[in-house]
Amino acid sequence: xxxxxxxxxxxxTGRAWVLYLLAATVVASSVLSVGARADxxxxxxxxxxxxxxxxxxxxxxxxxxxxxxxTALLEDETTRDHxxxxxxxxxxxxxxxxxxxxxVAAFEPLSGPDVGRVVLGAALAAALGAxxxxxxxxxx
Amino acid sequence: xxxxxxxxxxxxxEQLGLTQAGLAERVGVSRKTINTVENGVFIPSTVLALRxxxxxxxxxxxxxxxPKE
Numbered sequence: 001x002x003x004x005x006x007x008x009x010x011x012x013t014g015r016a017w018v019l020y021l022l023a024a025t026v027v028a029s030s031v032l033s034v035g036a037r038a039d040x041x042x043x044x045x046x047x048x049x050x051x052x053x054x055x056x057x058x059x060x061x062x063x064x065x066x067x068x069x070x071t072a073l074l075e076d077e078t079t080r081d082h083x084x085x086x087x088x089x090x091x092x093x094x095x096x097x098x099x100x101x102x103x104v105a106a107f108e109p110l111s112g113p114d115v116g117r118v119v120l121g122a123a124l125a126a127a128l129g130a131x132x133x134x135x136x137x138x139x140x
Numbered sequence: 141x142x143x144x145x146x147x148x149x150x151x152x153x154e155q156l157g158l159t160q161a162g163l164a165e166r167v168g169v170s171r172k173t174i175n176t177v178e179n180g181v182f183i184p185s186t187v188l189a190l191r192x193x194x195x196x197x198x199x200x201x202x203x204x205x206x207p208k209e
Contacts (some may be wrong), residue, residue: 002161002162004165005161005164005165005170005171006161008170008171009161009170009171009172012170012172072168073168073169073170076169076170076173077169077173077182077184077188078169078170078172078173078176078177078182079170081182138172138173138175138176138181139171139172139175140175
C-alpha cells in the first residue's frame with residue numbers, strides 16, 4: 001500500500017474513533033448540563049466550546065486546511081457523501097428531539113437553554129455517530 | 141427506476157495485479173472509495189468513474205453498467 005494511501009486510511013480510521021468519542025462527550029455533556037443554572041457561565045462556556053469544536057469537526061473545513069495530498073484523500077468523494085448523510089441524520093435527530101421536547105414541555109416545564117442543549121445534543125451526536133459509522137464501514 | 145450500478149472493477153483491477161490501495165493511488169482517492177465503489181455500496185460521480193476507467197485502461201461503459209431489469 002502506498003505510504004500516502006496508508007497514512008490517509010490510518011488518519012480516517014483514527015478520525016472515526018474520535019468522532020465516536022465526541023458523540024459520547026456531547027451526549028454526556030448535554031445530559032449533565034440539563035437543569036444547570038442559567039448564570040452558570042462555566043458550564044455554559046465549556047458547552048459552547050465543545051459545540052464549536054464539534055461543528056468545525058463536522059464541517060468539511062476541518063479536512064481541507066492545510067491543502068495537502070493527504071487532506072485531499074481525507075476529503076474525497078465518499079467522505080463528502082458520508083458527511084452529507086451524517087448531516088441528514090443530525091437533522092432528523094434534531095427534528096425528532098425538538099418534537100419530543102415540545103411534548104414533554106406540555107407536562108414538565110423545560111427552560112429554553114435545556115431545550116437547546118437537548119435538541120442540539122441529539123443532532124450533533126447523531127451526525128457524529130453516523131459519520132463515524134459510515135467511515136469505518138467503508139474502510140472494512 | 142433503480143439507482144443501482146453494476147461494475148467490473150474487481151476483475152479489471154485483479155487482471156492488472158493491483159490491490160485496492162494500488163488502484164486508489166492511481167486514481168488519487170482513498171482506498172475506502174475504491175472499496176465502496178467496487179462493492180456497489182457507493183455510486184461514483186461521472187468524474188470519478190472516468191478516472192477509475194482511465195486508471196484501469198478501459199472504456200467507462202465497459203466498467204460500469206446498469207443492471208438488467
